[in-house]
Structures are given as C-alpha cells and as structure tokens.
Amino acid sequence: MRLVALVSLWLIMLCSSLMAAEIKGLYRMDVAVQSKDESTRIEDIRRALELVLKRLVRIDAMQSKAVRAMLEKPDQFVLQYEYVTKSTGGTPLDYLSVDFDPSRIKNTLRESNISPWGEQRPEVLVWLSIEDNTQKSMFVADQMPEVDRALHAAAEENGVPVTVPLWDLTDQQSLSLDDLETGNEERIRQASLRYETDAILAGRLSHRLDGTWDASWRLYLQNMDATWQGNFSDLPGAFRSGTSGVYTRLAERYIPRTSQVTTLELKVVGLSSLDAIDRATAYLSRLSQVEKLEWLGVDADHAVFKLYVLGDRTSLEEVLALGRVLRPVADQDRHFSGLTYQLAE
Numbered sequence: 159m160r161l162v163a164l165v166s167l168w169l170i171m172l173c174s175s176l177m178a179a180e181i182k183g184l185y186r187m188d189v190a191v192q193s194k195d196e197s198t199r200i201e202d203i204r205r206a207l208e209l210v211l212k213r214l215v216r217i218d219a220m221q222s223k224a225v226r227a228m229l230e231k232p233d234q235f236v237l238q239y240e241y242v243t244k245s246t247g248g249t250p251l252d253y254l255s256v257d258f259d260p261s262r263i264k265n266t267l268r269e270s271n272i273s274p275w276g277e278q279r280p281e282v283l284v285w286l287s288i289e290d291n292t293q294k295s296m297f298v299a300d301q302m303p304e305v306d307r308a309l310h311a312a313a314e315e316n317g318v319p320v321t322v323p324l325w326d327l328t329d330q331q332s333l334s335l336d337d338l339e340t341g342n343e344e345r346i347r348q349a350s351l352r353y354e355t356d357a358i359l360a361g362r363l364s365h366r367l368d369g370t371w372d373a374s375w376r377l378y379l380q381n382m383d384a385t386w387q388g389n390f391s392d393l394p395g396a397f398r399s400g401t402s403g404v405y406t407r408l409a410e411r412y413i414p415r416t417s418q419v420t421t422l423e424l425k426v427v428g429l430s431s432l433d434a435i436d437r438a439t440a441y442l443s444r445l446s447q448v449e450k451l452e453w454l455g456v457d458a459d460h461a462v463f464k465l466y467v468l469g470d471r472t473s474l475e476e477v478l479a480l481g482r483v484l485r486p487v488a489d490q491d492r493h494f495s496g497l498t499y500q501l502a503e
Contacts (some may be wrong), residue, residue, distance in 0.1 A: 160221030178269060181277045185210060185260045188253045194241050199254070200233060205252040207232040207254040212275045213317030215267065216409050228263075233496065235259050235266075251455045268417035273468050275413045276446020279381070280356035280480050281319045282404055285346060287338045294335055297326045305393070312397035328352065338362060341376060343383070350378075356480045357408070361400055363393075371396040372421070375403055380479065382407070382429055412477060414469025419449055422467055422474065423496030426484065427460040435461055437500050441483045447474055462496075 189205040191198070208229055212220060219225060228235065237257045243250050244275060267274050286297035288305065299306040299322045306322070313320040323329050332349035336342075338360055350358045358378040363371055366389075373396040374387040386403050390396040426438045435456070442463060443451050450466040467474050475497070478484055489498035 159484055166430050171302075177256060181279060181317060183314070184213060184317055185258045186256070187258075188242070188244075188255045191241070191252050191254045194252065194254075199239075202254045203236060203239065203256055204229055204232040206254065207235060207258060209315065210258055210263075213315070213405060214263070216413050216415075217270055217406055218331040219272050222272065224267065224272060228266060229248075230463040235262050241463065242441040248335065271415040271417050273414040275317070278409055278444050278446040279317070279319055280412070281321060282313075282357045283353050284320050284322050284359045284361065284400075285324075285333070285338060285350075285351050286361045286363065287335050289362075291365070293341075296325055296335055296338075297322070308394050308397050312394060315398065316401040318404050318408070320359075320401070321353065323349075323353065343378065344351060347378060354482070357404070359400060359404055373399055375399075375400045377404055377407055378412075379408070382411070383471045387448045412473075412480075414447065414473045417470060418469070420467045420470050421453065422465045422471060423494070424463045424465055425460055425489065425494060425496060426463070426501055427487065427498065429456075429459055429461055434501055438484070439463075445474075445477055447477050 186211050189202055189206045191202050202442050204402070211225060211228070215225070235258045237259050239254060239256045240251050242255050243265065245251075245252055250342075264274050284297075284306075286309075288295055288297055288302075297305060307346050309322070310321065329349060333345055337345045337349075339362065341360070346358060346360055350356035356379070360376045360378070362374045364373075365371055369391075371390050371393055372387070373390060375385065377384045384403075386399070388396075388399050390399060424442070429435050429438060438461065439451075439453075442448060447468045449468060452464040454462040454464050456462075465474070475486070478486075478499065485502055487498055487500045
C-alpha cells in the first residue's frame with residue numbers, strides 16, 4: 159500500500175507539469191492597420207487588447223469599470239509587438255501583431271473579481287450545410303479549403319476550439335443534409351457521438367444573389383439547445399456570428415462569476431490501477447478552474463484530492479459534467495462531505 163501511495167504521489171507531481179490539449183495563443187492578437195505611425199499604435203494596441211479580452215471574460219464583464227480601465231492604458235499589458243504583412247485574397251495587408259502578458263491580465267481581472275477563462279475549453283463539433291448557386295452540399299474540410307480556413311479563423315478569434323466531421327461513409331449513413339435542414343436533434347446528436355466532443359454546432363449557410371450570406375446556427379450542449387441567425391456581408395462574418403454565439407453561451411455557463419477561490423475535497427473511486435490514477439490526476443490538473451491540486455490520500459480503489467477552485471462547488475460540477483471522464487456517484491461514507499466521482503472506463 160505504501161508503494162502504491164508513493165508511486166501515486168510521483169504521478170501527481172508528474173501530471174501537474176503535463177500540457178493538455180488546449181487553445182494556444184489566447185493572449186496574442188493580430189489587427190489590420192492603416193498606418194505604422196506611433197500616433198496610431200496605442201489605438202491599434204487597444205483594439206487588439208479588446209479582442210483578447212472578449213475571448214477571456216463574460217460579455218457583461220466587458221462593460222465593467224475594470225475592463226474599461228484596462229482599455230484606457232492598453233500598452234501596460236504588452237509583452238512585445240511587431241508589424242507583419244499578410245496576403246488576404248491576393249492583396250497584401252499590414253497587421254500589428256501583439257503579445258500580451260497573461261499573468262498581468264489575469265491578475266488585473268482577478269483583483270476586480272472577474273474570473274478569466276483558461277485555455278481548457280469545451281470542444282465543439284461543427285456540422286455545416288452550404289447552399290451556393292441553388293446547390294446544397296455538406297461541408298467537407300479537405301474539399302472546401304477556403305470555407306475551412308474561414309471557420310477556423312473565426313473560431314480562433316473567439317477562443318472556441320472546433321473540430322469538423324470526416325463526412326466518411328459512417329457519417330453519411332448517420333446524417334443527411336435534410337437532417338441539418340430540419341434540425342433533427344436526435345440524428346445530429348447520434349451522428350456526433352463518435353467524435354466525443356463536448357458540444358455540437360449545426361449550421362446552415364446560404365449565399366444570396368446580392369452576395370451576402372444567411373446564417374442559421376444551433377448549439378447542442380447537454381440540456382442546452384440555443385439558436386440564432388443573421389445576414390452577413392461575407393463568409394468570414396457569417397462564421398464569426400457562429401463562433402461568437404458559441405463563445406457567449408459557453409462563457410455564460412462555464413466562466414465562474416467570481417474570482418474567489420474555493421477549497422473542495424474530491425474523491426475519485428474506481429481506480430483499479432496506477433494508470434487509472436494517472437488518468438484521473440491528469441484530467442483534474444488540466445481543468446482551467448483548478449488553480450491548485452493536492453494529493454490527500456489513496457486507498458485500494460480510490461484517491462482523495464484537495465482542489466483549489468475558481469468559483470464555487472456548482473461551477474466545478476458543471477465543468478466536470480463536460481468531459482465524461484468522471485461521473486458523479488453516491489458516496490457510502492457518511493463522514494465524507496466532499497464530491498465523489500467515478501472514473502469512466
């Protein structure tokens with residue numbers, strides 16, 4: 159038993175340093191500029207910081223006194239910047255690329271009781287039907303590279319991790335264009351199971367004769383079912399409406415309303431091997447809400463952790479419900495008042 163405890167402790171120390179699949183570059187932003195003059199640089203940096211903050215905090219927090227103060231002096235959060243030239247549609251454009259200081263931004267927000275969203279976020283599977291020149295087709299990434307670039311650019315801008323279906327024979331047998339058009343929730347959810355994502359975004363895009371795009375979106379997430387739509391001047395704008403809508407709804411649900419740290423004990427049962435302990439520990443240490451993780455003990459089939467969590471107990475429970483790695487179970491120990499979960503097989 160002592161050997162198991164020592165090895166488990168080593169695993170916990172190891173896993174705390176592992177990098178999980180996460181969004182990269184949350185604190186970096188490129189903005190198109192008209193001039194490289196110093197007189198306009200502060201305003202361009204302000205625009206870049208505003209876009210970064212929009213993918214870190216709740217929408218209502220953008221109107222807070224703290225965020226407004228940050229935007230008044232944006233240069234104090236800059237690590238480095240450079241001007242770069244990119245070719246968009248064959249036309250070279252100048253951009254200001256700014257790297258902001260993550261620690262300073264996080265600390266400034268938390269001092270005002272605003273909790274920033276971390277790099278670990280729900281992954282979204284995107285099903286998409288496109289109508290162009292009266293012809294409807296299912297979006298397939300390798301066959302529509304321009305559409306794929308626009309989707310991922312919008313997702314990156316809004317801090318939403320997305321994945322797209324293969325649209326192979328399995329997908330084609332599970333889902334049809336008509337299912338997307340009619341919003342057949344049962345078939346959409348069933349076809350999405352193989353991808354094991356946390357959320358599903360079903361979209362319909364229609365290219366109108368005047369060159370604009372109609373976009374209709376529907377987000378599925380556990381017991382959430384949200385819809386929105388609009389008309390946009392170009393394809394990137396249509397995709398931004400989709401990914402910004404996803405961010406707004408996910409942020410409302412998963413960003414804690416306070417930066418206060420709560421201490422919780424969490425027991426994980428069903429740990430029949432060192433590999434199982436490894437999985438549970440690595441998963442918990444990756445959660446953006448978990449500021450710190452401590453090992454309290456291990457027994458024949460369970461481990462107990464002390465978690466320092468941003469927000470409250472409910473916010474942690476909602477995040478744990480996302481990953482399908484741990485599922486809540488009743489604890490037979492009446493003396494344990496913490497959370498009890500079982501590791502999924």
